[in-house]
Amino acid sequence: MCRHLAYLGPPRLLADLVLAPRYGLLRQSYEPRDMRGAGTVNVDGFGVGWYRGDRTVEPVRYRGDRPLWADESFAQIARVTEAGAVLAAIRSATEGMPIVHTACAPFTAGPWLFSHNGMITGWPGSMAGAAATLPVTDLLTLDAPTDSALLWALVRHRLRAGVDPADALVEVVGSVGAAAPGSRLNLLLTDGRQIWATAWGHALTTLRTADALTVASEGYDDQPGWQPVPEGYLLWGGASGGARLRSIADIDQVTRTDHREEVR
Numbered sequence: 001m002c003r004h005l006a007y008l009g010p011p012r013l014l015a016d017l018v019l020a021p022r023y024g025l026l027r028q029s030y031e032p033r034d035m036r037g038a039g040t041v042n043v044d045g046f047g048v049g050w051y052r053g054d055r056t057v058e059p060v061r062y063r064g065d066r067p068l069w070a071d072e073s074f075a076q077i078a079r080v081t082e083a084g085a086v087l088a089a090i091r092s093a094t095e096g097m098p099i100v101h102t103a104c105a106p107f108t109a110g111p112w113l114f115s116h117n118g119m120i121t122g123w124p125g126s127m128a129g130a131a132a133t134l135p136v137t138d139l140l141t142l143d144a145p146t147d148s149a150l151l152w153a154l155v156r157h158r159l160r161a162g163v164d165p166a167d168a169l170v171e172v173v174g175s176v177g178a179a180a181p182g183s184r185l186n187l188l189l190t191d192g193r194q195i196w197a198t199a200w201g202h203a204l205t206t207l208r209t210a211d212a213l214t215v216a217s218e219g220y221d222d223q224p225g226w227q228p229v230p231e232g233y234l235l236w237g238g239a240s241g242g243a244r245l246r247s248i249a250d251i252d253q254v255t256r257t258d259h260r261e262e263v264r
Helices: 014-019 025-030 072-078 125-131 136-140 147-160 165-179
Strands: 003-013 046-050 060-064 082-090 107-109 112-119 184-190 195-199 205-209 212-216 226-228 233-237 243-247 261-263
Touching: 003 014, 003 025, 003 112, 003 184, 003 195, 014 025, 014 046, 014 072, 014 082, 025 082, 046 072, 060 072, 082 112, 082 184, 107 147, 112 147, 125 147, 125 165, 136 147, 147 165, 147 184, 165 184, 165 195, 165 233, 195 212
Parallel strands: none
Antiparallel strands: 003 082, 003 212, 046 060, 046 082, 107 112, 112 184, 184 195, 195 233, 205 212, 205 226, 233 243, 243 261
């Protein structure tokens, strides 16, 4: 199914976020704690994206088609690279989909980093209608012929049209969920200043401290403060201030109401 994590806060070594934690993505690659029946390991590649300096430039991205523990080059980079905005993911490929580095999140365009934890039922037939809404060039230039790459194309198309990131994720989850019932659509998006994430069919948790926000498939340690994101909700927030929740359930209400709850 995959596992992912996004962090905003004071600069930290990539190794301290991805490799070192007791239950971090490194361990989740071979011993995840909450896959909810969707596979047992996440060994079909990984990716990490991060923002430099004041985050006004496009993010840096590193991807590989090997298990996270098998890439010593990334481990060396992670031990000397600090960032205050990071999105990382490990991959468990859906049966029949290619195991190539271009299929690994994060996907990127301009200031954005994006990840998908889950799967689309009935792929690819169930997505014919959704794919038809995209420009042909977007389909011809997908990173890989996978459900996650198509989801990114659908989100990116809306972002380019000026749709608010929260609404873009809710629209995609709503339309894909309707066309392919039973899909798992945990989407994770950042521009280096805010994080947006959906909980739709799989686990999602968040950790808020005085100066940082972490959103992850699984908590990377046992410290108090991790809070599960309710099923069927969108969460968004920055490094400071409270993260907020909005229900995805009332899809037709998205542009007419703004139901929000604060996560402290």
